[in-house]
Amino acid sequence: xxxxxxxxxxxxxxxxxxxxxxxxxxxxxxxxxxxxxxxxxxxxxxxxxxxxxxxxxxxxxxxxxxxxxxxxxx
Numbered sequence: 001x002x003x004x005x006x007x008x009x010x011x012x013x014x015x016x017x018x019x020x021x022x023x024x025x026x027x028x029x030x031x032x033x034x035x036x037x038x039x040x041x042x043x044x045x046x047x048x049x050x051x052x053x054x055x056x057x058x059x060x061x062x063x064x065x066x067x068x069x070x071x072x073x074x
Contacts, residue, residue: 020059033058 002008019025040055054060
């Protein structure tokens with residue numbers, strides 16, 4: 001981690017880090033995440049202009065179990 005913004009990596013570069021892109025990280029994507037990404041891709045093809053690249057990438061979709069844990073902390 002670098003405090004100086006001129007020396008630290010960009011968010012885009014950080015997302016290419018092996019923590020996010022390694023086979024282990026990719027194998028941790030659930031079927032639910034894959035299904036949601038597929039539904040988003042179909043919605044985009046059907047004209048939904050609100051769909052982003054992140055909606056179609058299952059690695060950006062948090063599993064409901066994780067979300068439930070976060071919500072229960074509130």
